[in-house]
Amino acid sequence: MSMTGRITAQDVAKLAGVSQSAVSRVFTPGASVAAATAAKVRAAATALGYRPNSLARAMITGxxxxxxxxxxxxxxxxxxxxxxxxxxxxxxxxxxxxxxxxxxxxxxxxxxxxxxxxxxxxxxxxxxxxxxxxxxxxxxxxxxxxxxxxxxxxxxxxxxxxSANALGGRKIARLLVAGGHRRIAHISGWQEASTGRDRARGLVEGLAEAGLAPHAMIDGLFNRDTAAEVARQMMLGPTPPDAIFVGNDHMAFAVIDALRAMGLRVPEDVSIVGYDDVPMAAWGAYDLTTVRQPxxxxxxxxxxxxxxxxxxxxxxxxxxxxDAPLILRGSARRPEDDNAGL
Amino acid sequence: MSMTGRITAQDVAKLAGVSQSAVSRVFTPGASVAAATAAKVRAAATALGYRPNSLARAMITGxxxxxxxxxxxxxxxxxxxxxxxxxxxxxxxxxxxxxxxxxxxxxxxxxxxxxxxxxxxxxxxxxxxxxxxxxxxxxxxxxxxxxxxxxxxxxxxxxxxxSANALGGRKIARLLVAGGHRRIAHISGWQEASTGRDRARGLVEGLAEAGLAPHAMIDGLFNRDTAAEVARQMMLGPTPPDAIFVGNDHMAFAVIDALRAMGLRVPEDVSIVGYDDVPMAAWGAYDLTTVRQPxxxxxxxxxxxxxxxxxxxxxxxxxxxxDAPLILRGSARRPEDDNAGL
DNA sequence: GCTTGATTTGCATACGTTTGCAAACCGGGC
DNA sequence: GCCCGGTTTGCAAACGTATGCAAATCAAGC
Structure with missing residues (x-):
């Protein structure tokens, strides 16, 4: 029931028998205070439950x-x-x-x-x-x-x-190519965002190294529903992809759910790779191959x-x-040669 | 390149040709200012890019x-x-x-x-x-x-x-009983926390209504690893449960992963129910029956x-x-009679 | 005991606001 | 033209702290 309105440096000063400046100095690291006064002040401060007002301090110090x-x-x-x-x-x-x-x-x-x-x-x-x-x-x-x-x-x-997004995209391209995929599609991150663009660019560049081009490339807007719908359309098309790089893990989970709902198996029917390595990517239900943002x-x-x-x-x-390392898990077919330069 | 240090009400006042108090009043809803002055002040304020300093305001108003x-x-x-x-x-x-x-x-x-x-x-x-x-x-x-x-x-x-945690626990007990389960275990939330305790108590009370007692009840500490390990132990025991109520969705996901890793099917071999209804509970990979915290x-x-x-x-x-409603999904066997009073 | 230099302390001001109070203003009615 | 009620305004005092400056204190050296 201490019913103490606000306790100020003034109150502490009075109790400790010093000036308000002294109190301030005790709580200002590196200020000049005698050990004895500091002790008195600290005692008074804890007795009253005093803490310097950060807002007032901010005003002064800027x-x-x-x-x-x-x-x-x-x-x-x-x-x-x-x-x-x-x-x-x-x-x-x-x-x-x-x-x-x-x-x-x-x-x-x-x-x-x-x-x-x-x-x-x-x-x-x-x-x-x-x-x-x-x-x-x-x-x-x-x-x-x-x-x-x-x-x-x-x-x-x-x-x-x-993270090195473009390089990450390239790593994924190499992984999928080394895994024997040839129809590699991309459900990209939002193309208004640098991360989305860079990852997509990296993939394209990486595929080009192998003389390939993306089988399809559609913006998933970093959005679960969009990504799932895009994935469905891709798989229903005349020549479905055999691998999809999804612009981030968040969308990749939605894609995997959508594919499974269609009766497709991951990675047997389609390899899926994400980006981020969020904790959930390691969970059993998805076991997502991805690129880890450190x-x-x-x-x-x-x-x-x-x-x-x-x-x-x-x-x-x-x-x-x-730099963002590739994390190999179970959602994408692994290359035969584990040293495929990844 | 406006190189404007800090712009204060004083600066605005000078430009608008009024006192600093007038400026303050313009930005204080419900204060007495003539329309004409308000206009002048606002003009000056936007010209200078002025915004009242919340910290100074906080000092005064408390x-x-x-x-x-x-x-x-x-x-x-x-x-x-x-x-x-x-x-x-x-x-x-x-x-x-x-x-x-x-x-x-x-x-x-x-x-x-x-x-x-x-x-x-x-x-x-x-x-x-x-x-x-x-x-x-x-x-x-x-x-x-x-x-x-x-x-x-x-x-x-x-x-x-x-949410009404105890009642939620009871609803789950009734659901599982109505679903024909008899060996109902609980991997509880942390028993130091009221939510963990209340849900557990609710389950016990609900089972008692049907003349049952929990088949087993172990604290999962709201922790994925603990919950998974507990689930594994339960299933390896001499008389494994036919249903597990897990203290929250977060642990339930871990439990489902662990069971699947053992080759068990959910809900055919064991029904799993969670608590919270986090967005992920609706995702295809888990399709978790749970109680929704509104x-x-x-x-x-x-x-x-x-x-x-x-x-x-x-x-x-x-x-x-x-009140927290039951959300029926696919991770727990549904009662034959859909109107089992749930 | 006095001087000296270093250390510690208090005084007073500043930070950018809000707000009570009293002065100034305004328009209208006589 | 003057007075009166109501608005609008400025003045000045807070709010709780940090800090430059000068006064005070201290310890030491002679």
Whole structure:
């Protein structure tokens, strides 16, 4: 029943018999305080249950230690995992996460920028959302660093962390070719997104190495229903593919479900390969061959890049592509020769 | 290249030829401003790209409009979905979400409380994390309302929103009994958690109605690996169960994978029922019979309860149990008589 | 005991708002 | 022309902290 309204540094100061500045200094790492006073102050502080008000501190210092995290698509398991890791990594660095859900619709990000700026965030991380030039400008105007996670935007001058998507696509092409497939189709990721485009490009390039071209290539929009329907149409066509590279695991699961519902077997009738290696890909029901986006390294790179830019605002933006290894499981026929240069 | 450091209400005031207070009033709904001044101010504000500083506002008003959201277990699909809905609902009410990941370990929540208090959150939502008395006390001391989502704590005097877990367990018992099962086992949710306990209790009560007792009942700790191992042991025992109620969908998927890996068929050899109805439960690979936690209603109730307590601090805590319907799919044998009173 | 230099402390101001209060303004009625 | 009620406005004081600066304290050296 302590009915203590708000406890301020003033209250602690009074109890400890020192000035408010002294209290402040005790809670400011690296400030000049005698050991004796520090002890008195800490005692008084814990007695009263005092904690410095981060908001007031933010006003003075101009640093809120808040990072805005903008996310869409929480139904794709890749993003919850990303949020978790990002959030833990930032907490470890003394930052806090203000979370925003963005539908990927026109003007949504602009609206969110209002809130992000109003809360004086020190930096912004966007996970798979498109950034308009307007947003870019307002960030640089306000001097707020922004890092894009799992999406690139070459011309934007913004930092971006992705896996090596094009190379990943190429690896998949080689795997499927080595597996003896010849009619290799692609249900691509959303072609408005760099990840979707790069993976598709990689596949095309990889097939070209073997003198092949994609048997079919249709945009699945990173959407389960769309992907499933596209897969169905492909298999009902006159010359169905013998392998499908699906633009991410999330859609690949839907494709596998759809094929099985048609009575087709994976990988006997069709090989399926995904991209991401979300935890679910390893589950027995799918056992999905895929390309692993190295989550921890991507998260670390994102956090490091962001904090580096916060600490040194003159620092240039950087784009990083992290190598993504092939993960062989049961949903795609394996090459006879296991050393097929994969 | 506007190189505008920070734009304050002062700057806008100067440009608009009014006082800083006038600017403030324009951005404070319900304050007294002449239409003409409002127009001038708004013009100046957009010209400069001004937005009121939420942190400064929070200092004055004592309301940060920030809600602390504490979450664990993002690997269980139920929680990402919850985060998404909660976050959208709060955004719609003009609140913002400060996200914290909590491992469910000793003292973790206490550590987080420091940060939550420091950031002057207006309220706290915890999703499936245990609350110690210490935390409870500090919240009420600081006058910060807390609502537990999907977890109850009867003695704590805190608000809690859950589905009717015990009743849900009973519904499952009736379903399985009506389906002709007699050796009904339970891989329970973590027994330290109210949800785990209530569902288990419901099952026991429901079986008792039919003069039965659980064939076996082992804690799966809401953990995939544990649940899978428990399932394996059960099936290898001398008298394996003919049905298993698994404490949540997340574990149920693992159980189904494990059983299939043993060459058992679901539901021909064993019926499996989960709890939650996460999106994945409807996917072809599992087609899981389960109990649906009505996410939207739970989220709405949570947000409403929290905001009501923020607006009226004298308001008493309330616990709400929302009815959870049975969802019949393919993982459990259906009763002959579809109207078996379910 | 006094000087000196280093360390510790308090004073006062600033951060960008909101808001009570009183002054200024406005239009209308006599 | 003046007075009066109601609006609109500006002034100034908060909110809780950090921090430059100058005063105070301290320990040491002679």
């Amino acid at each position: 640093k809120s230690r808040i990072i805005g995290l903008v996310v869409a698509h929480l139904d794709n398991q890749f993003y919850p995992v990303a949020i978790e890791k990002l959030s833990v990594a930032l907490q470890a660095k003394g930052y806090h996460v203000l979370l925003f859900m963005a539908s990927n619709t026109e003007g949504e990000m602009e609206r969110l920028m209002e809130d992000l700026l109003a809360y004086q965030v020190d930096g912004i991380i966007t996970a798979s959302v498109a950034i308009s030039n307007d947003v870019t400008r307002r960030c640089s105007d306000a001097g707020i660093p922004l890092v894009m996670f799992n999406r690139g935007q070459p011309e934007s001058g913004l930092s971006a962390i992705t 989550m921890m390294r991507m998260v670390e790179a994102t956090v490091e890049t962001l904090i580096a830019q916060i600490d040194d605002p003159t620092r240039a933006a950087q784009s990083l592509e992290i | 309301k940060s409009r920030i809600i602390g959201l504490v979450v664990a277990h993002l690997d269980n699909q139920f929680y990402p979905v919850a985060i998404e809905k909660l976050s959208v609902a709060l955004q719609a009410k003009g609140y913002h979400v400060l996200l914290f990941m909590a491992s469910n370990t000793e003292g973790e929540m206490e550590r987080l409380m420091e940060d939550l208090l420091a950031y002057q959150v207006d309220g706290i939502i915890t999703a499936s994390v245990a609350i110690s008395n210490d935390v409870t006390r500090r919240c009420s001391d600081a006058g910060i309302p807390l609502v537990m989502f999907n977890r109850g704590q009867p003695e704590s005097g805190l608000s809690a929103i859950t 996410m939207m209603r739970m989220v709405e109730a949570t947000v409403e309860t929290l905001i009501a307590q923020i607006d009226d601090p004298t308001r008493a805590a309330q616990s709400l149990e929302i």
